[in-house]
Amino acid sequence: MIPSDPHQRLSATLGSWRMTPPRDSNFRPAVLERIQQRARATWTEYVRSHGFSWSAAALVAITAAGWTGHAVAQARLQESREQMVVSYLGKLDPRVLAKLRN
Amino acid sequence: MKHLVATLILLSALAGAVGFVAFRATGDRPVAEALAKQDAMAWLRADFKLTDDQFAAIKTLHDSYSVVCEAHCRDIMLAVRTRNELKASGQNDSSGLAAADRRVEELRTVCETAIAAHVRACASHMSAEAGDRYLALVLPKIKDFDHQAAPDLQLNHHQH
Numbered sequence: 001m002i003p004s005d006p007h008q009r010l011s012a013t014l015g016s017w018r019m020t021p022p023r024d025s026n027f028r029p030a031v032l033e034r035i036q037q038r039a040r041a042t043w044t045e046y047v048r049s050h051g052f053s054w055s056a057a058a059l060v061a062i063t064a065a066g067w068t069g070h071a072v073a074q075a076r077l078q079e080s081r082e083q084m085v086v087s088y089l090g091k092l093d094p095r096v097l098a099k100l101r102n
Numbered sequence: 103m104k105h106l107v108a109t110l111i112l113l114s115a116l117a118g119a120v121g122f123v124a125f126r127a128t129g130d131r132p133v134a135e136a137l138a139k140q141d142a143m144a145w146l147r148a149d150f151k152l153t154d155d156q157f158a159a160i161k162t163l164h165d166s167y168s169v170v171c172e173a174h175c176r177d178i179m180l181a182v183r184t185r186n187e188l189k190a191s192g193q194n195d196s197s198g199l200a201a202a203d204r205r206v207e208e209l210r211t212v213c214e215t216a217i218a219a220h221v222r223a224c225a226s227h228m229s230a231e232a233g234d235r236y237l238a239l240v241l242p243k244i245k246d247f248d249h250q251a252a253p254d255l256q257l258n259h260h261q262h
Contacts, residue, residue: 046105058113065117069124077129080137081149085239088142092164092171093217093244 150232159227167220174213181206218244 047054136144143164147157185202188195221240225233 041105043105043108047109054109054113058116061113061117062120065121066124069121069126070128073125073128077134077137080134081145081239084137084140084142084145085243087140088145089217089240089243091142092167092220093213 146236150228150236152228152232156227160224163220163224163227167216170216170220174209174216178206178209178213181209214244 041049130148132148133145136148143157143161146152146160152160181202185199185206188199188202218241221237221244225237227233228236
């Protein structure tokens with residue numbers, strides 16, 4: 001007896017549906033081959049396959065390194081400059097010289 | 103995995119090299135050399151891009167100011183000694199002590215004014231931008247320089 005309710009018909013159809021995929025004897029060797037191929041890839045191939053990610057990483061790393069190098073150099077220069085100003089004024093300032101000689 | 107590690111190492115090396123180059127390339131070599139040598143006049147010349155004429159004019163100003171500086175230094179030392187002797191004498195001369203204190207402070211103010219005028223005169227021989235930068239560096243230090251000593255003064259005894 002065929003049920004009249006379309007929902008019941010669908011459930012019955014799905015319930016009786018059996019899938020029998022054809023057996024692929026090459027499936028396992030193909031997977032292994034793909035894994036081995038990945039392991040055999042050269043560094044260039046690896047970088048090329050991740051081109052976008054590594055380019056972005058390189059851009060960020062190089063920008064950060066350049067900025068850091070510049071900032072550290074500026075800070076060191078400014079620190080030396082401050083010390084120089086103190087030394088320079090020390091030679092010009094009678095108040096400091098008077099203290100030194102006391 | 104080994105490609106990932108190799109790429110990370112390469113990228114780190116590249117970033118390190120870029121950072122080093124940026125560090126070395128930043129700043130002005132003559133300024134850095136003058137600072138390393140602690141040569142104040144060479145630093146002035148390099149950092150404020152003085153021409154030969156500007157440098158000569160500022161050097162002349164410094165030389166003539168050293169005479170004023172010496173006189174002020176002597177006056178301060180004398181005033182401080184007088185005040186200290188008055189304190190040490192144990193006499194209860196509060197008005198005399200106050201006057202001696204005032205004298206020391208007056209002389210210090212005179213010095214501060216004189217050195218500020220001197221650096222302004224030096225700045226007037228520089229380009230406008232260099233002069234402003236020079237004053238921005240030295241004027242704030244002059245304000246409270248009385249209360250601190252230059253870090254290298256023990257090694258750098260100034261003789262007039």
